[in-house]
Each structure stands twice: as structure tokens, then as C-alpha cells.
Amino acid sequence: MSTTSHTIPAEVARHVLWTFGHRGGYQPGTYHQKLLDLLAYAPPVELAKLTPAYPAEAEAVRMAKYDEDGIDKLKRAAGLVCIRCGDEDGPFVGAPRQPLCEPCARPMPLDGVA
Secondary structure (H helix, E strand, O other): OOOOOOOOOHHHHHHHHHHOOOOOOOOOOHHHHHHHHHHHHOOHHHHHHHOOOOHHHHHHHHHHHHOOOHHHHHHHHOOOOOOOOOOOOOOEEOOOOOOEEHHHHOOOOOOOOO
16 A cells, blocks of 8 residues: 555545545545445555555545544545534534634634633
């Protein structure tokens, strides 16, 4: 397996989350659905062979299958977790790049009392 880390686009992260049955993901088109199924069922050696052709997809599937915190990383890449408090309930402001939940996005009064 490659040890290089690839940037996972938000859309790919959401597709992989859907493929593995996690909340927040959404179904890809037929081609990508079949590609992600192939990557998900591929043994590690075959996944490594497919990685040069589909680096982001293969890395996202590898994270979902083998990383202990891979699903959490994919949720962050997909913009499904508040970057300040870690809340997953949403709705989010500024997603997917800098997602903040609505309470964290509210401006704090200068006296610090909400």
C-alpha cells in the first residue's frame, strides 16, 4: 500500500461514506458507484494496483476500511463535522471548506456572555 496521503475532495468523501452506509454521504452516479464497490471489495494488493488511476477514491476507501479513525477523517473532508466543537448534527455554515455548526458560527458578544 502506498503511504502517500492524497487530498480527498468533499464529494468523494461523501460518496465513500454512502458506500459504507454512513450518515451524511450521498449516492454517486452509476459509474462511480460501481468503481467504489470495486475498490471496497478489492483485496489490499488489488487496491494498491488501482490507486494510481483513482488516487482520491482509493485513499478514501482505504481510510474507510483500514484506518481506525478513517470514517471521522472522511466526515471532516466532507464538511460534516464542525471544525470548532466537533458537532456532527449540523446544519453547517461555511461547509464544506470551513464548516461551523450554527452555535459556533454565531458571533460571540464582546463581554463573553451569550
